Amino acid sequence: MEKRILIIGASGQIGNELTMSLRNRYGNQNVIASDLREANALVMESGPFEILDAMDGKATEKAVKKYNIADVYLMAAMLSATAEKFPAKGWDLNMSSLFNVLNLAKDKKIERIFWPSSIAVFGPTTPKTNTPQHTIMEPTTVYGISKQTGERWCEYYHKRYGVDVRSIRYPGLISYKTPPGGGTTDYAIEIFHEALKENKYTCFLSAQTALPMMFMDDAIDATVNIMLAPSQKIKIRNAYNLAALSFTPQELAVSIQKHIPDFTIAYQPDFRQVIADSWPASIDDSQARKDWGWEHRIDLDTLTKIMIENLSK
Secondary structure (H helix, E strand, O other): OOOEEEEEOOOOOOHHHHHHHHHHHHOHHHEEEEEOOOOOHHHHHHOOEEEOOOOOHHHHHHHHHHHOEEEEEEOOOOOHHHHHHOHHHHHHHHHHHHHHHHHHHHOOOOOEEEOOEEHHHOOOOOOOOOEOOOOOOOOOOHHHHHHHHHHHHHHHHHHHHOOEEEOEEEOEEEOOOOOOOOOHHHHHHHHHHHHHHHOEEEEOOOOOOOEEEEEHHHHHHHHHHHHHOOHHHOOOOOOEEOOOEEEOHHHHHHHHHOOOOOOEEEEOOOHHHHHHHOOOOOEOOHHHHHHHOOOOOOOHHHHHHHHHHHHHO
16 A cells, blocks of 8 residues: 555645645545645545544544555644734644644654744844844744744654654745635735735735745745655754745735736734734745755746736636
8 A cells, every 4th residue: 555645734725735736746545635624625526635633643643544644744733813812722733733743753653744834933033134044033923932842843853763854934925726824924915815806905014024925836846845855865854944035015016016007005014013023034045955955936026927817817
């Protein structure tokens, strides 16, 4: 029987697209999608799907046994803005789900883990421009604290038990396939929906808030490629910096106006502004590029064109 992949959190922003990408590569039956709730029709109909609570260790182990799972992609998490509203729930979900899979790998029940980290691990004391791979990390959000702690545990399990865990720090991710999911960078998805529907958008961040961003296709490529890399090439076992673009709401609006000339933007910063201000404006990801050959393909104007064309449909 072939070794298979389990995706936990397949209904989420990244999970949906990652599932389809891995099914295209490894075959529909070899990629098992799972989540607390049903995923979109494409994920549900194209291959196996299990209702699974990421916090339930026994249920996770049962699914691993049932399908002879080798690799687990743990995509379940409570994102930044949502976790600020429910701190205890956010911490609990983000940490206990990680321990469940780390312990399965420690006990040799699975072979490899992908676990996503985030630029939220950085804080107001981190250098904001070209944030280095190794730097001060003093996150100020529940999400960031849980991701930073998760990075430390991943590295610990690798050193102590030889667990093959791989991770990248995602920047803000932009996609036309899934709606915004409660993240601070999600203005960059909302803005396209509103531009097409209303010709105007009120942004919850200020005009000059530069943040690291990436088109979803590039993020999926990075996720698949870090797992394809030979183990000895993965030199960092907490999480790799990952970058593609950095832009402000104002710069994004200008890019949109090339396609929708009468589009207008207004600014009403809310509680998410404080979160954004604690994050880097740009990221140095030279280590990922050197170690396992990471490169992005999609620039700002290409991203805008793709988003507008696909959302217009």
